[in-house]
Amino acid sequence: MAFKSRLALLVLIDSILVLSAVYVSYIPLHPSLGITSFGIVSTSAITMLICHHIFSFYYGLYQKAWEYASIGELLAIVKAVTFSVVVTGLTEHFVYNGVMFRGLVSTWMVYILSIGGSRFVWRTFRDAYFHRNKGKKKALIVGAGSAGRMVARQLQKSQEAELCPVAFIDDDLRKQKLHYLNIPVIGGIHCIESTVTKLGIDNIIIAIPSLSKAELNKIFTECSKTKAKTQILPKLEDLVTGKISVSHVRDVEVEDLLGREPVKLDMEKISSDISGKTVLVTGAGGSIGSEICRQISSFSPAKIVLLGHGENSIYLIDMELRSSYGEKIEIVPVIGDIQDRNRMFKVMEVHKPDVVYHAAAHKHVPLMEYNPREAVKNNVFGTKNVAEAADTFGVKTFVLISSDKAVNPTNVMGSTKRIAEMVIQKLDQESETKFVAVRFGNVLGSRGSVIPLFKKQIQAGGPVTVTHEDMTRYFMTIPEASRLVIQAGALAKGGEIFVLDMGEPVKIVDLAKNLIKLSGYTIEEIGIKFSGIRPGEKMFEELLNEKEVYPEPIYPKIFIGKALLEQEEEIQYLLERFNHFTSNEIKAFVINLANRKKNRIFTIAK
Template structure:
């Protein structure tokens, strides 16, 4: 039925274009003659049109003119029409010359005819689209909430176009700092003035919502615009990143609230797609900790490179179920194996690797929560983070894995907590194994990940939703942050670049004060610090005020990727690993204090000591 309907529409469009050919030829002849046409001239014209009409329709078919839908006519459709008309005119001219009719037509006819034909074919299509959009969206009058779009570039044009079809929003104006655009119309909406004037226009137009359509501007500009929106007392939203905007992918459904990530200084990551295709496409890839924040994102990004199979390994049944379902829905063509297991269980790890023979392993399984691992769970942190890494790495060697990428942390540098010390110890395990292995081991350090499980952002949001207070450990606490997709991208990139034994250090950008992060989240929730208090509670066990990415006696060298550097780490002494394994496989469970004492022996730079504490001290308002 659908095919018949499509054929009927194509026939109607071809009939319309046939009439347009006749009208264009007639108009051109009348205009050139500048007088009524004689019966002899009409006969010659009719003969010429009899040749031109089927030829032009045939050329239209070749150019795909009848594959488009008039209701959705766009610039590419108009371009196809113009190319078809020009090509058809050339074909018609040649055919008329062959049959001896060409001398009866002058050069002016061949100029005017395609102009008239293109106008009739393209104009009718645009008129039909305009009528249909008006009938669907234009009769609603004041339907939709009034909204101001901030920005008047390509993203704004696409957004205004899509919002015009929405029953939810009604764009009443645009604001842009470019004076050359002032007073201009974009998709029928006027550019009213600069962004600074939002408070005035919001009051005048009774607007309570604004959408930032400037996805490529610097983070300082986004922060300024958000502050202006706060002053204007309007809810602020934004559109996706520029990469998503290109190609007309901005839709009303993609408009979202501004997130704290939008206010941070993070430049977009550029990936070596060719190198990652060579690394991952057609390969069996295994990810441990696949249900965690980083592991799950690694799985999604690896799947985009079309591996032969994706093997997921995690001990959390629920986390595994969620990522398994997500991958099967988004990548149904890729075989996915979901193996439940503990990285410390050597038999289970060996069974999975023997059965599926992965070419590459990304080891993201770890206990990462600093206070939880510091007290009451120190030995479990050692077992999971160090012994677990050894078990998976040893199996990778035994089953001829080509590349093993270990996800580490900035807390492994001069660690002050058990978690950081165990991650540094796991790095050293990989370094020791590299000396006698053909498997290439790569380690990647990065800082805190925005929105990951256990991070401050979900915690702060819960506290804001409850009405506060928001608890910050120390007014001078700073951390490096990056988004989950960015962290996963750089892990993949490091895996692509590594030759074996390197510790890659990510460019984490500028450190962020945790209290500033809390203030940004309160502001984005359209509240103030008088409504949501910030309280300082003191550093928790194992925490330090700032994180480092390099140890004191390490240095780095650049890589071809601007966001990755290679750290020259301390070498591991021969025979070191045997002594470590004896400690890891001890028969008893050491106390937390014993674990910290022994960690100091294995990781000499591990420091424990007194930490500055504040007890529920209210924060001073930022004003």
């Protein structure tokens, strides 16, 4: 009904304007109109009126939102008016054997002014009276490009928007001192702090979709000097695909501030390895496992087997994938424990996967220090069970999710991961299956990572606890980690350890400070407390041992290492005599084994 009412109103207004344009243009030119001349004017008016409505519908003048009118709408008006006048002139020629040129030219000018003016007067009226900025928060937009201007325009037009754009910031000198949409471009990035103070800015919107991580870090550093809330435009791919519009600004996340660009996938190679194949993911309900499932689903496998121990987590990823891919992919949820050897062999026998991504593991460093037996059972025996089942039933590629803590490990978790790498390396030498491992650092937002802990502490009013002011870690996002795993499977030749170029390590205390600022607080309000290094933790992590590094990447931002396979006898001794060890003996044995050191227990036994 609203559209019909709007259409009827526009048709009525345009009819009045068209008829007025004709008579205003013709009568002054012919002050003493005779019957014939009056007939020409009337015929011209009726013809022009009919033509106007026809061409208006054709060029969509009645469907356009005139509150957003611009050059495109003006051109549509010019076309509709011009063709209407041309058809009217032809009608005069054929009916009356003559054309009133001066009348038509005058009509054309008045016609455009009245039709175009009515639209733009309406836009001005709406801007002036319907979109006042009283009570709205002042916004500073970083980026005066097309995206920034679109954000500004939508904020200006939306009655529901809480923000009112008052200034732009842009490093482009050609834009500075200019006005876009009546909003001034104040200066470059270095002016953010002074502009916020001077204009009383409440919110800063970073509106540069193609911004690199390093550039975003630079801008955020300047924004964090102020008390204004900082938000960012959605990702460029989301804007391009139409998932969301430029008006959907979001808070800056810690993930945005990692000083590294994401790894780009070899889509063709991955697609050939996964499309139409059966893929099994262990730990499919976990943060990494579930993201692997999401990403490989886009490559159209024939079947995905979701293997996990936790009933609820498997249920959640199963439901999520079914809602998006249920009609295209066979999705099979399997509840099973990787420590159950018979169960693993049965699952492999039934589904016969082409590719296995082994993400199931115990990964919490301090907890595994207190539970070394469970760490070995899950990370070593569990991996052995899944890997040997894959070998037995002809899996093409097996990818183990390892950790940077497997390099020169000082803790049980890292040691069991390194031993798991040794187990699959040994199998790779004997099997037709390609066994590879993937190492990466801490995953932001994954279960057990520092981010959820920090967020809880901030919500509780602080303080945020950091183990040591100099402790550093490599960080990556969940999607990034999952992409590395998938790409590694496609690059695998057998026996490799793949590592992502993770840029520079990040100080945990800097991560905590950024998260506090992103949450809208100051460091002083929340506070940071240093709690001391926990059992098994190192001050810094490595991704490859010096003896393992190949200096050149095998793929952009992906390095490859050939970790040395040593101490096979000791691994076998651990597997055979495991149940006879005490917890302390297990802890000492696996750490020495992973670091290629002599094991007192093994030496005595020999």
